[in-house]
Amino acid sequence: MKAEIIAVGTELLLGQIVNxxxxxxxxxxxALGIDVYFQTVVGDNPARLQEAVEIARGRADILLFTGxxxxxxxxxxxxxxxxxxxxxxxxxxxxxxxxxxxxxxRGREMTENNRKQALMIDGAxxxxxxxxxxxxxxxxxxxxxxxxxxxxxxxxxPMFTEQAKPWLLQHALTDEMPLYSKxxxxxxxxxxxxxxxxxxxxxxxxxxxxxxxxxxxxxxIRISTKAPGEREAMEKLGKLQxxxxxxxxxxxxxxIDVPLEKIIVDWMAxxxxxVSAAESCTGGLLMSSITSVPGSASMFLGGVVCYSNEMKQKxxxxxxxxxxxxxxxxxxxxxxxxVLAEQVRMLTDTDFGLSITGVAGPAYxxxxxxxxxxxxIAERGGRTEVFELNLSGNRETIRIRSxxxxxxxxxxxxxxxxxxxxxxxxxxxx
Amino acid sequence: MKAEIIAVGTELLLGQIVNxxxxxxxxxxxALGIDVYFQTVVGDNPARLQEAVEIARGRADILLFTGxxxxxxxxxxxxxxxxxxxxxxxxxxxxxxxxxxxxxxRGREMTENNRKQALMIDGAxxxxxxxxxxxxxxxxxxxxxxxxxxxxxxxxxPMFTEQAKPWLLQHALTDEMPLYSKxxxxxxxxxxxxxxxxxxxxxxxxxxxxxxxxxxxxxxIRISTKAPGEREAMEKLGKLQxxxxxxxxxxxxxxIDVPLEKIIVDWMAxxxxxVSAAESCTGGLLMSSITSVPGSASMFLGGVVCYSNEMKQKxxxxxxxxxxxxxxxxxxxxxxxxVLAEQVRMLTDTDFGLSITGVAGPAYxxxxxxxxxxxxIAERGGRTEVFELNLSGNRETIRIRSxxxxxxxxxxxxxxxxxxxxxxxxxxxx
Numbered sequence: 089m090k091a092e093i094i095a096v097g098t099e100l101l102l103g104q105i106v107n108x109x110x111x112x113x114x115x116x117x118x119a120l121g122i123d124v125y126f127q128t129v130v131g132d133n134p135a136r137l138q139e140a141v142e143i144a145r146g147r148a149d150i151l152l153f154t155g156x157x158x159x160x161x162x163x164x165x166x167x168x169x170x171x172x173x174x175x176x177x178x179x180x181x182x183x184x185x186x187x188x189x190x191x192x193x194r195g196r197e198m199t200e201n202n203r204k205q206a207l208m209i210d211g212a213x214x215x216x217x218x219x220x221x222x223x224x225x226x227x228x229x230x231x232x233x234x235x236x237x238x239x240x241x242x243x244x245x246p247m248f249t250e251q252a253k254p255w256l257l258q259h260a261l262t263d264e265m266p267l268y269s270k271x272x273x274x275x276x277x278x279x280x281x282x283x284x285x286x287x288x289x290x291x292x293x294x295x296x297x298x299x300x301x302x303x304x305x306x307x308x309i310r311i312s313t314k315a316p317g318e319r320e321a322m323e324k325l326g327k328l329q330x331x332x333x334x335x336x337x338x339x340x341x342x343x344i345d346v347p348l349e350k351i352i353v354d355w356m357a358x359x360x361x362x363v364s365a366a367e368s369c370t371g372g373l374l375m376s377s378i379t380s381v382p383g384s385a386s387m388f389l390g391g392v393v394c395y396s397n398e399m400k401q402k403x404x405x406x407x408x409x410x411x412x413x414x415x416x417x418x419x420x421x422x423x424x425x426x427v428l429a430e431q432v433r434m435l436t437d438t439d440f441g442l443s444i445t446g447v448a449g450p451a452y453x454x455x456x457x458x459x460x461x462x463x464x465i466a467e468r469g470g471r472t473e474v475f476e477l478n479l480s481g482n483r484e485t486i487r488i489r490s491x492x493x494x495x496x497x498x499x500x501x502x503x504x505x506x507x508x509x510x511x512x513x514x515x516x517x518x
Numbered sequence: 519m520k521a522e523i524i525a526v527g528t529e530l531l532l533g534q535i536v537n538x539x540x541x542x543x544x545x546x547x548x549a550l551g552i553d554v555y556f557q558t559v560v561g562d563n564p565a566r567l568q569e570a571v572e573i574a575r576g577r578a579d580i581l582l583f584t585g586x587x588x589x590x591x592x593x594x595x596x597x598x599x600x601x602x603x604x605x606x607x608x609x610x611x612x613x614x615x616x617x618x619x620x621x622x623x624r625g626r627e628m629t630e631n632n633r634k635q636a637l638m639i640d641g642a643x644x645x646x647x648x649x650x651x652x653x654x655x656x657x658x659x660x661x662x663x664x665x666x667x668x669x670x671x672x673x674x675x676p677m678f679t680e681q682a683k684p685w686l687l688q689h690a691l692t693d694e695m696p697l698y699s700k701x702x703x704x705x706x707x708x709x710x711x712x713x714x715x716x717x718x719x720x721x722x723x724x725x726x727x728x729x730x731x732x733x734x735x736x737x738x739i740r741i742s743t744k745a746p747g748e749r750e751a752m753e754k755l756g757k758l759q760x761x762x763x764x765x766x767x768x769x770x771x772x773x774i775d776v777p778l779e780k781i782i783v784d785w786m787a788x789x790x791x792x793v794s795a796a797e798s799c800t801g802g803l804l805m806s807s808i809t810s811v812p813g814s815a816s817m818f819l820g821g822v823v824c825y826s827n828e829m830k831q832k833x834x835x836x837x838x839x840x841x842x843x844x845x846x847x848x849x850x851x852x853x854x855x856x857v858l859a860e861q862v863r864m865l866t867d868t869d870f871g872l873s874i875t876g877v878a879g880p881a882y883x884x885x886x887x888x889x890x891x892x893x894x895i896a897e898r899g900g901r902t903e904v905f906e907l908n909l910s911g912n913r914e915t916i917r918i919r920s921x922x923x924x925x926x927x928x929x930x931x932x933x934x935x936x937x938x939x940x941x942x943x944x945x946x947x948x
Contacts (some may be wrong), residue, residue: 101554103544114533124531130556371809372802375823379801390829393805399820511551
């Protein structure tokens with residue numbers, strides 16, 4: 089089965105956004121055992137889109153489209169595909185109801201252009217949109233398969249995973265042995281270091297396959313195998329997973345695609361432990377990561393963003409002579425990271441207190457270099473640990489890496505405690 | 519001048535990396551006034567690459583290739599292009615010297631395959647590689663222009679900027695007028711509502727052009743025109759910009775691509791005003807957005823994440839009977855949003871205090887629906903305003919939209935103050 093991905097949108101040709109949809113779909117199709125031979129990007133122009141469709145029909149069995157199904161006049165994917173296939177369009181009743189309800193629920197008037205989002209090609213299967221208003225579609229004709237998905241990744245990705253993939257498995261991949269995959273997640277280690285540790289397994293791979301998977305800020309390995317059924321697949325994958333975990337026990341935190349903060353929230357909520365945080369240079373990024381996980385309310389109570397020295401003193405009683413004066417260690421120091429972590433823990437009466445203080449840049453601070461960051465972990469009845477980080481990158485990268493570092497350290501601390509159940513995130517989780 | 523970008527590399531088709539090269543080149547070409555009509559990705563396969571080249575030759579004047587010019591067996595871009603053009607290849611002497619010197623300098627043996635990196639198509643202009651070993655090339659034939667660049671961005675980007683672009687300006691663009699663009703940024707209005715307000719301008723556009731630009735959580739319009747020089751371009755663009763601003767004065771916040779928080783930070787820093795925040799459901803996201811802007815330290819001092827009712831009482835003295843009890847309004851209420859904003863403002867002694875309290879989901883809370891959020895703005899010596907939001911989407915979307923809403927409201931408040939200089943973000947900013 090050969091596939092072509094056609095991304096529709098002039099903003100791609102103007103270089104305003106990167107084509108992450110093509111990447112997502114390519115990964116997904118590879119996992120299904122489908123070869124992607126071409127990716128094409130074309131603008132919001134009916135003639136050129138039609139040309140791209142015709143070329144793709146000549147060289148692929150499965151054509152996947154993203155973009156061009158929104159409410160604006162530039163959105164023309166369904167209309168163009170219908171024209172190529174010689175079919176008419178109609179308004180999908182269920183999709184139209186969803187669009188109308190969206191506006192009525194908010195007491196807003198629906199502008200006419202929103203009607204387009206419910207367009208459907210005659211004979212196609214609608215793919216409902218759970219995170220937006222534009223309905224997708226799937227269509228089989230003369231041994232070819234057409235999937236039309238929205239442009240915005242947060243609409244396209246769930247629609248592919250929940251709607252298009254099952255449709256493909258049912259209609260296009262009936263003769264294939266299904267491909268089963270697991271995503272192994274790692275923290276506290278970089279991508280090339282991980283690859284180096286696994287180099288023998290990677291070089292000698294046959295079945296299952298091992299693919300490093302580069303996603304911003306995360307380190308992931310995908311292991312895949314074709315098998316007649318799930319039980320046999322999981323057995324094969326489990327053996328390889330065990331080998332990998334044995335090589336990296338201090339870094340593999342899950343065998344499903346979840347962020348590290350989810351594991352931390354689950355472990356702590358189950359163990360009845362709580363955490364608070366005092367953030368300086370990260371300005372709330374750590375706490376917003378923790379609270380992005382549903383259920384965090386049972387283990388995270390609150391914390392403080394003490395961005396200025398004054399606020400470190402006022403909100404957390406950091407002694408002035410730690411911060412200012414010729415002999416002061418300064419805000420970016422082990423001493424202050426330690427005090428912040430302990431003070432916020434005591435103020436909120438939580439089991440753990442976390443702190444981050446550093447120089448995110450671009451300006452240096454206190455004559456300390458950009459990327460110097462101290463992270464602290466205080467523990468009820470236990471020792472406070474402070475780690476010094478020397479991070480590279482821009483302001484945002486340094487902030488993100490600081491947050492990931494402290495989450496990793498907290499994860500390691502939880503593993504060391506005997507009173508916390510620390511199952512691998514994923515299949516083992518209840 | 520029509521261009522097509524062809525990225526060569528099976529790792530792209532497997533979804534292992536994203537095609538950032540296409541984005542970079544598209545932006546660069548747009549700035550040169552060259553229209554990119556297609557982007558194609560093809561694997562390390564000579565037959566399919568040849569097909570892609572032939573299709574591109576039929577529809578573009580400028581063909582840019584990235585990737586497939588390294589030392590491995592899979593690298594075949596130059597060979598394939600030469601075959602299509604009916605030309606031979608030779609070894610470029612200067613490039614070969616550079617490759618040999620690289621190995622001698624390191625006391626390493628040069629493997630034979632490295633010789634490929636110095637390959638040159640007969641009659642082409644070599645483009646030296648300052649950050650790697652693979653030499654690029656530029657070639658003009660029968661009114662078409664071919665540029666071959668390396669795959670790794672850190673080699674491709676400087677080679678384009680320093681070598682390919684001057685070559686294009688000299689050989690291909692002697693008659694073109696450059697394209698000038700401005701990005702107009704809007705807040706407090708949705709994409710389709712924006713388009714509806716501008717529908718006449720959009721429908722009747724000729725020159726400059728108007729393109730809505732969809733980026734997650736942001737609403738942007740790009741206006742573009744070709745002109746012989748910058749002064750004339752800015753005059754044309756300025757007239758259209760003024761028309762657009764007149765239609766949307768309460769929403770257009772910048773004419774360069776910056777986030778709203780940057781404008782807020784700049785205005786407040788210039789006016790010597792400060793702000794603090796108390797966040798519940800957003801857990802630090804608002805404060806991390808403000809602190810993502812360099813220079814925020816002069817206007818943002820700190821704040822509190824009061825995720826639990828206990829912390830709202832403990833950290834900000836919210837009265838218990840506001841939060842609990844049969845007659846209590848509850849944490850998600852106008853009353854509590856008001857108190858939080860005022861309390862954090864007084865605690866930190868800032869000019870503005872912001873608050874966010876709501877139900878981010880997926881679980882409802884206090885028998886209130888997911889998406890119900892109250893945002894508060896307290897002002898020194900002024901009135902506290904609270905807004906009720908009814909947001910849709912998942913947990914992360916609701917949190918992001920809450921933050922964007924309160925930033926918008928703060929922006930509007932600053933505009934109303936007479937003591938704050940509120941220039942449009944962008945050209946007018948110092």
